[in-house]
């Protein structure tokens with residue numbers, strides 16, 4: 001069966017929902033950023049987070065590792081995969097995941113996302129001087145592309161993780177991907 005691939009901007013809730021849905025379907029959950037960190041370690045022998053890889057080794061290396069991580073996870077079947085918030089800018093990686101995956105876009109409002117991001121510290125891909133403005137610009141660029149690319153769009157508008165899971169189960173039920181047979 002095709003994998004469930006969760007996409008969306010930073011802090012849309014991909015990992016949270018990913019763990020929950022994998023548990024419900026009694027399958028495995030993978031985080032693309034974690035896989036990328038593992039591959040980057042194999043190349044550099046440095047223990048770095050996804051954020052550090054971007055900041056210290058540059059976006060090009062980050063994207064290369066993201067592509068390798070996507071290719072490796074795309075070989076799996078019937079698992080749940082959460083992607084990094086910027087995978088829409090790495091179409092090659094996303095299209096590899098789409099070949100064997102149902103792409104789900106977690107659509108959340110920019111103010112809700114930014115509030116969550118701010119609490120964890122401003123990431124390197126946002127301007128330190130104008131983080132909100134740069135986030136809105138990024139949101140506007142990515143949002144429509146994510147929406148267009150996805151097989152399933154979940155419009156969350158502040159929904160709780162439990163409500164988000166219910167919405168995803170409902171959408172899966174309406175389709176013919178086979179996941180609905182598992183519960």
Ligand SMILES: Nc1ncnc2c1ncn2[C@@H]1O[C@H](COP(=O)(O)OP(=O)(O)OP(=O)(O)O)[C@@H](O)[C@H]1O
Pocket residue numbers: 008009010011012013014015016017082083084085116158159160161162164
């Ligand atoms: N539906 C939700 N409602 C409220 N808070 C949420 C919801 N989903 C996730 N959160 C909170 O938002 C933060 C980010 O969640 P999570 O790590 O699941 O997002 P993510 O999309 O995987 O982020 P990243 O892009 O950084 O990997 C966490 O503090 C989490 O508890």
Ligand SMILES: O=C(O)C1=C[C@@H](O)[C@@H](O)[C@H](O)C1
Pocket residue numbers: 009010033050051054083084085086087123125
């Ligand atoms: O939104 C982004 O551009 C990113 C989000 C993170 O998950 C990481 O994948 C990385 O820091 C890039």
Ligand SMILES: [Mg+2]
Pocket residue numbers: 014015016031082
């Ligand atoms: Mg995550």
